[in-house]
Amino acid sequence: MSMQIDMAPILSGEVKSIPFDFNFSFEDANIIGDVTFPELFTVKGTVTNNAGYMKLTACATVPYKTACARCLKEIEGVLPISFEKNVAVISTLQNEDTDDYLFIEDAKLDLYAPMCEQILLEFPTKLLCKDDCKGLCPKCGKDLNEGSCGCPTKEIDPRLAVIQKYIDSLEE
Numbered sequence: 001m002s003m004q005i006d007m008a009p010i011l012s013g014e015v016k017s018i019p020f021d022f023n024f025s026f027e028d029a030n031i032i033g034d035v036t037f038p039e040l041f042t043v044k045g046t047v048t049n050n051a052g053y054m055k056l057t058a059c060a061t062v063p064y065k066t067a068c069a070r071c072l073k074e075i076e077g078v079l080p081i082s083f084e085k086n087v088a089v090i091s092t093l094q095n096e097d098t099d100d101y102l103f104i105e106d107a108k109l110d111l112y113a114p115m116c117e118q119i120l121l122e123f124p125t126k127l128l129c130k131d132d133c134k135g136l137c138p139k140c141g142k143d144l145n146e147g148s149c150g151c152p153t154k155e156i157d158p159r160l161a162v163i164q165k166y167i168d169s170l171e172e
Helices: 112-122 158-171
Strands: 004-006 017-024 041-050 053-067 074-089 101-104 108-110
Touching (some): 074 112
Parallel strands (some): 074 101
Antiparallel strands (some): 017 041, 053 074
């Protein structure tokens, strides 16, 4: 998927900024577990040149569908992601840490890989249908958001079960 910005106008000094607006999706649809992406992601932003110092700022909207991590109800939402990176022509950097840079190659800046990486880094590992989701009962599987299921909540340590049987026999 192509998300390339032609950087020739900014490199030649014709313009100080280049706005961009792309729609894209992951090439591998199953890249994040059981999360599906029903629509294309939207990425909008600008590359600016301030006296030779170039910076990319972007915002992405990532629509998703998945199951709640506690109760397994289907949830959907849109994750907003902000992204800022320094931009440079690779030949201009000597002996610098290049992790903080995006590089221009052949007067083009490719945003696909950096945006995918940023989305993967910022996407939550667990999503909930609501902040106070109670989940499912571990014994019977009832959704506890709909009410109590009546299963005993206190578990006896299996090593002490013999003592509990003895106590129960004394009470009879």
